[in-house]
Amino acid sequence: MANGRVERRLAVIMATDIVGYSRLTEADETRTLDTMKRLQTSILAPGITACGGRIVKLMGDGTLVVFNSAVDAVDCAISLQEALACDQQEQPTDDRILVRIGINLADVVIEGDDLLGDGVNVAARLQASATPGGICIADVVHRQLGAKGRSAFLDGGEIALKNITRPIHVWHWTDAPTIGPSMSQACARTSIAVLPFENLSNAPDQTFFSDGITEDIIGGLARFRALSVTAASSSFSFRGEHADIKEIGRKLGVTYLVDGSVRRAGERMRITARLIEVASGTHLWSEHYDRRLTDIFAIQDDVTRMIVSTLVGQIESADLRQALRKPPKSLAAYEFYLRGLAHIRGYEPDDNRQAHAMFQAAVDRDPQFALAHAYLALAIIAEQGYGNAPSDVLDAALAIARKAVSLDEAESGCQRMLAIIQFYRREFELAERHYRRAYLLNPNDANTLVQMGGLLARRGKLDEAMEWINEGFRLNPFPPPWYSATLGNALYILGRYEEAAAALKELPNPGPFTLARLVACHAQSANAASVEETKARLLQVCPDFSTEDFIRRGLLLERDEHRDLFRQGLLKAGLPA
Known part of the structure; x- marks a missing residue:
């Protein structure tokens, strides 16, 4: 036995394999091998390491990885597939590198640097059962996930796997990209990681507070479903490291990084946060917050909400600038959506018509893009004078807004757009109901707060209205003019x-x-x-x-x-x- 070491333990095994490897190498061996090497060094290896995985061996076009946690393995698999899909989206359909991933939890034998056992074979067979660009996990893995993680998978029932005597209950990742001209679904979310805020206080025991701030910011950002937020377990693995910020961002596979610090001095607390664009290393935004320590946890909640709301606005502005720099003919669904946002918020005579065209282009390229449907509904009535739009236009907009909600009921933005359409239809009670749903889904969205306040004012609930509006302005110190x-x-x-x-x-x-x-x-x-x-x-x-x-x-x-x-x-x- 290699090195005389044999260890048996429970482990999570992830197997990956490239789809159509033989066809790709036959068509262009040099390009395929160069691409595989680049993806391995820039996405696969750093992504696996960042999630706590260990590559056991490389097998030609496949990889065998072991994790201690099912949650980490699934988070890793999803982030890898999303990163690979975004990387390959500009390639011709037939030339794209697509990976299948299978994940199993089982008792395995670790012999030297190798991983052996029936559980390894099952992981490999699960990988073969995954869709191209997809993930297939065993039921035992699915049961280890939290409610949010479980909801990302569809029940595949029991299936027979080659050379495995017993049937295996499997689950398939619901967001696997389709093979076609648009892979925007997997790329439709801007990626961001929040590094653990540094405790600059003299007392080491105050780390609990800085960690709490970090985790609350991660949780707050995760409520914005247009963002892909790296799990705390991954971002916290970089605690204390002084690596280049670009390198950390590359390893985590994200577009933006947030970092900061917490300093307690006497009865005061200063919290500093900054937003960094990974590719350029540019500091897009930074701010500090000084508070008295009358209630340390109330401070934590208050500052977290302000940071989250401002970060989202800054990220959205940066994304808009990037999208507007690209020629329209090269845009995918998400970038058409971003252009639509720029126009719907504009005040030039042609902006509403342009917004309508951009959101329609986004929907055409990705019919499952819920927010694009929601904003298309808004653009349709904006082009026709909002509340003065003909009744058939308002009816059409309502149908589209309802479809957006049906595509993603947990997206607060879709609930908010439905409320706006109902408001312009003078269905005030329904509008208020959906604004409140939007707020419950995401209390950090300042737009919902201000629009809810505006509705309440129009309904005569003036004191409550000003509370909502003032809170929206507080959370978004750089508001758009419609506020x-x-x-x-x-x-x-x-x-x-x-x-x-x-x-x-x-x-x-x-x-x-x-x-x-x-x-x-x-x-x-x-x-x-x-x-x-x-x-x-x-x-x-x-x-x-x-x-x-x-x-x-x-x-x-x-x-x-x-x-x-x-x-x-x-x-x-x-x-x-």
Whole structure:
């Protein structure tokens, strides 16, 4: 026996194999071998190591890996498949390197550096049963996963495996990429890892607090299902390492890294966080938070939510910039989706039409892309004037928004878009219900908070409305302009006219409905000069403006007295009835 060492223990075995290896090498042996070597060194080996796996042996086009944890093995397999899919998405379909992965949990014999036993053979057979680019796991592995992990797999029932006498109950990964022109499903999530925050306090026992901050940020980011967040077990393996940040990011296979520190001094706590783009090493954002230690866990919750919300906004902005640098003809579904976001948030005359086209392109390339469906519904009504869209357009948008929710009921963004469509259909009670669902799914999404506040203000629930809006602004200190429109509307209903005008002035390229609101604000606050200046702008863009038409078309308010409040302001300014 090699080295005289024999060990028997329970282990998780992962077997990988390249699909169609013989065909690929026959077509172009040099390119295939070079690609395999690159993928092994840049994705497979570092990804396995980062998840706590040990490569037992390389077998031509396959790999045998052992893990101590089923959770780590499955997390590793999913991250490898997603990274490989993204790496190969630009390759012609016939030239793509696709890998099958099988995972088993069994008693094995470790003989020297080798791994032996029936459990190893089962892992190899499970690998052969996986779909190209997919993962097949034994039921014993599936039972070790948490609820979220189990939900990522479909029941494959009991199957017969070659040379295995007993049937094996198997599960298949649900997000295996399809072989075709679009592999965007596996690449549709921006990848990010949060490194353990450094404890800079004098007391070593304060590490529990810095670790708690880190884990809460990971959990908060994971609620945004458009992000692929590395598990804590992987990112914490880099604790204390002083490797180059690019190297750590490469090993974890992520686009962005978050790191930070926690320092406690007397009765104060300072928490610092920063967001780093791995490829360039650029620091995209950094911030520090100073708090009194009145309630250490309340501080942890508060700061975590602020960091998470700001990080998501910064990541989204960086992704948008990257997508807009690429020529449209080369874009996959996710990048069309990002371009759509840029246009739907724009204020140029053609932005809504462009947004519609971008989201439609995303849906065409990936019919299962839930968020693309959700935003397509919004773009459809935006192009037709939101609440002024014809009833058939509002009906079509509602059907698309409902489909988005059916594709991913746990995506808070889909629930939020459905609420928006219902709001413009004047279904206020349903809209509020879905906003609350969106909040329960993701309390860190500042957009949901502000939009919910806007709805509550329009329903006359003013005190609660301002709580939601203020919390949204607090969580997102760099808000998009539409936040100001929502705030301005709520402040006007509250009778805080000067503050409402200040908020509405934040909007670029204001249209007639925004200008009408500004006129009403200035009239109610007796600012005669501003009334005349803004009224002139309004009548220039809308010469046939009438107060009653604005009340009917431009306001979505549940209470008559609030509509009267706007009517009073417009008539006081001397605008036509």
